[in-house]
Amino acid sequence: MLNGSLSDATPEAPQILTCFRFVCIILLYTRKWISFQITSREPSLTTEYVSPKGIGASKASVEAFAEKVAVNVGFKIGGNIEDLIERAGGKFVMGSSGQGDTDSGSIIARSTNDFTIFISRHTSLKRDRFTIAHELGHLLLHLGPIQKKDPSAVMRATRWVDKSDESQRRAEWEANWFAAAFLMPKAEFIEAYKAVGIQRVQFDFDVSEMAAQTRAKSLVF
Numbered sequence: 001m002l003n004g005s006l007s008d009a010t011p012e013a014p015q016i017l018t019c020f021r022f023v024c025i026i027l028l029y030t031r032k033w034i035s036f037q038i039t040s041r042e043p044s045l046t047t048e049y050v051s052p053k054g055i056g057a058s059k060a061s062v063e064a065f066a067e068k069v070a071v072n073v074g075f076k077i078g079g080n081i082e083d084l085i086e087r088a089g090g091k092f093v094m095g096s097s098g099q100g101d102t103d104s105g106s107i108i109a110r111s112t113n114d115f116t117i118f119i120s121r122h123t124s125l126k127r128d129r130f131t132i133a134h135e136l137g138h139l140l141l142h143l144g145p146i147q148k149k150d151p152s153a154v155m156r157a158t159r160w161v162d163k164s165d166e167s168q169r170r171a172e173w174e175a176n177w178f179a180a181a182f183l184m185p186k187a188e189f190i191e192a193y194k195a196v197g198i199q200r201v202q203f204d205f206d207v208s209e210m211a212a213q214t215r216a217k218s219l220v221f
């Protein structure tokens with residue numbers, strides 16, 4: 001079990017860290033070389049998935065929530081997010097969740113300790129870290145409201161969204177805000193940026209150049 005609990009972070013946040021599952025972290029780290037050994041589990045063709053809707057929280061409150069979650073679960077800067085997900089009950093699958101997301105990530109979540117994150121075979125490990133944090137954001141921000149209406153509902157979040165659906169687009173923004181703050185907490189990021197510069201920050205926080213640059217811009221540099 002982890003030291004902290006997501007339920008400590010927010011009263012409405014669902015329980016996430018309750019059990020351990022079989023893990024494939026070594027495969028994840030080395031998948032670019034041994035991907036042929038990984039068995040993809042295609043999603044069910046009969047399950048009706050519900051897409052996440054934005055909760056309408058401000059950017060500041062989503063970021064504050066993400067940082068609080070990171071503290072509560074003991075996630076450190078540059079930490080092992082794959083291990084965190086697996087200890088929370090999540091699984092990884094290389095490939096698509098079935099909705100045009102072959103080059104990006106997605107998540108299918110049945111509960112906060114029963115979910116699968118799909119990772120593209122074509123992306124860098126640093127980008128994958130952001131993707132995983134993004135899907136964690138969907139899990140913690142958007143599954144609860146969905147299952148409040150229907151406890152048996154299964155959420156599927158992909159990078160493909162209905163452009164005409166404002167709420168779906170909002171959900172993507174919220175997941176991105178969560179991911180950025182989870183991986184690059186504001187105070188530590190600013191301090192590191194000023195002390196060592198963007199190149200070193202990318203290395204220390206283990207994020208892509210794009211993620212670091214975007215975070216830097218959002219913090220008004």
Ligand SMILES: [Zn+2]
Binds near residue numbers: 158
């Ligand atoms: Zn998303």
